[in-house]
Amino acid sequence: MRLTKAKSLLLLVSGLLLSSTGPLVAGEHPSETAKSSVIRMAPPAPVFDERARLAELANRRTGHMYSAEEASQVSGIREIWEASEFEPFLRALRNRQPYRPKADKILMSAKPAPIESGASSGFEKLFAAAGENDAYIYLLVPGMADSLEFRQEQRFASEWSKSASGYSIKNASPIFAEMRLRKSPLEIALLQHAIDISTEAHERAWVAAGEAKWEYEVDAQVAYTFKLRNADHWGYPSIVGCGTNATTLHYEESQGRVTPGELVLMDVGAEYDHYSADVTRTFPVNGKFSAAQAEIYQIVYDAQEAAAKVARPGARVSDVDRAATEVIKDGLLKLGLITDRNSKEYRVWFMHGTSHWLGMNVHDVGDYGTKLEPGMVFTNEPGIYVRPDALDNLPKTPENDKFIVAVRPAFEKYKGIGVRIEDDMLITPGGVKWLTEALPRRLSEIEEFIPRAREEAAR
Numbered sequence: 164m165r166l167t168k169a170k171s172l173l174l175l176v177s178g179l180l181l182s183s184t185g186p187l188v189a190g191e192h193p194s195e196t197a198k199s200s201v202i203r204m205a206p207p208a209p210v211f212d213e214r215a216r217l218a219e220l221a222n223r224r225t226g227h228m229y230s231a232e233e234a235s236q237v238s239g240i241r242e243i244w245e246a247s248e249f250e251p252f253l254r255a256l257r258n259r260q261p262y263r264p265k266a267d268k269i270l271m272s273a274k275p276a277p278i279e280s281g282a283s284s285g286f287e288k289l290f291a292a293a294g295e296n297d298a299y300i301y302l303l304v305p306g307m308a309d310s311l312e313f314r315q316e317q318r319f320a321s322e323w324s325k326s327a328s329g330y331s332i333k334n335a336s337p338i339f340a341e342m343r344l345r346k347s348p349l350e351i352a353l354l355q356h357a358i359d360i361s362t363e364a365h366e367r368a369w370v371a372a373g374e375a376k377w378e379y380e381v382d383a384q385v386a387y388t389f390k391l392r393n394a395d396h397w398g399y400p401s402i403v404g405c406g407t408n409a410t411t412l413h414y415e416e417s418q419g420r421v422t423p424g425e426l427v428l429m430d431v432g433a434e435y436d437h438y439s440a441d442v443t444r445t446f447p448v449n450g451k452f453s454a455a456q457a458e459i460y461q462i463v464y465d466a467q468e469a470a471a472k473v474a475r476p477g478a479r480v481s482d483v484d485r486a487a488t489e490v491i492k493d494g495l496l497k498l499g500l501i502t503d504r505n506s507k508e509y510r511v512w513f514m515h516g517t518s519h520w521l522g523m524n525v526h527d528v529g530d531y532g533t534k535l536e537p538g539m540v541f542t543n544e545p546g547i548y549v550r551p552d553a554l555d556n557l558p559k560t561p562e563n564d565k566f567i568v569a570v571r572p573a574f575e576k577y578k579g580i581g582v583r584i585e586d587d588m589l590i591t592p593g594g595v596k597w598l599t600e601a602l603p604r605r606l607s608e609i610e611e612f613i614p615r616a617r618e619e620a621a622r
């Protein structure tokens with residue numbers, strides 16, 4: 164079966180949507196998938212019925228080159244001109260001159276062309292607003308200066324604001340961010356496929372870690388699986404850290420030893436057709452958690468469970484974060500790694516947030532104050548990191564001296580253990596769906612899976 168994989172480029176500066184498409188053969192599955200295996204092979208890529216895809220595209224601005232009629236239907240905009248009219252149009256606006264292209268440059272219009280003499284030009288209200296400095300031009304202009312991606316728009320905005328035109332530039336990015344927060348069924352299918360590829364990558368890496376001497380050998384299984392399953396790329400640089408390297412949040416070097424008895428923290432996610440997975444597991448090299456490793460692991464696992472319980476329509480990401488954090492605090496207090504659960508002490512061991520939006524970017528756009536709605540996707544990723552230098556790096560204060568003395572015995576016991584578990588969560592009408600549920604997560608499941616998969620690989 165053949166399918167066109169749409170690659171789209173949106174260019175908003177002209178007010179027109181331009182898109183380019185490239186063909187891709189998909190749907191037919193690589194031969195290796197047919198075999199039954201302990202490792203969960205990614206299922207075939209989603210193939211969309213052409214009519215369903217077009218219907219979908221009528222609702223989402225991706226991939227398809229719109230006809231003027233389709234563009235009008237989607238946007239409600241009833242005036243559509245050739246992009247070449249952009250410059251003369253803006254020049255006229257600046258001079259408060261009504262402007263209308265020649266008939267052959269008008270792709271769609273609600274008005275007759277040209278403007279009849281004596282008739283209203285339709286520009287009176289706009290020019291009046293500009294006269295009051297109350298007219299706006301919307302562009303994608305991110306806050307950061309010198310953006311590579313939006314250089315054209317930024318240049319335009321800076322040129323435009325040099326003259327007192329009465330029109331000010333407004334950033335359209337929040338409008339797009341708002342649209343990207345809620346995923347359609349098609350977007351969710353693509354995201355799920357990125358997650359399925361990532362699941363297979365994790366499982367292959369767990370098998371390889373049994374024989375590997377170096378972290379990059381484990382990492383190589385991830386790169387291999389992404390290629391094997393036709394992922395675009397990784398969604399973000401892979402993190403594969405063994406032992407104390409697991410306590411470094413953005414450890415991307417993969418240059419360390421793989422040592423039996425240690426844990427490996429793997430935060431890897433594929434990107435497929437623009438959608439990125441974001442998945443972390445922490446597993447024992449030899450397949451069996453030590454008692455101390457298991458204690459830390461179980462707290463992080465319980466924190467995830469608590470976070471998932473409060474994730475439902477109407478809740479906020481901050482509620483999810485709070486639920487996970489409370490469990491982490493209780494656990495750290497019990498282990499003796501903090502002395503006061505009502506303080507910020509837990510931040511020494513859990514120094515990042517629990518969640519971020521997920522979609523076309525691994526840290527997707529969107530307002531974190533938004534109430535959760537069906538179709539929103541975010542990560543659930545608590546962690547505990549007992550960095551060997553954590554206590555040395557605390558500012559020298561009397562409070563910290565007391566804290567260090569109090570937690571020293573527990574610190575010595577858990578030193579060098581880093582655990583993060585990260586799953587991708589879709590809000591549904593009834594609560595939440597774990598898009599990453601196929602990848603073993605419970606401690607006993609991981610301990611059961613690893614020897615079985617390694618045995619199969621050895622056969």
Ligand SMILES: [Mn+2]
Pocket residue numbers: 441519542544585
């Ligand atoms: Mn993440």
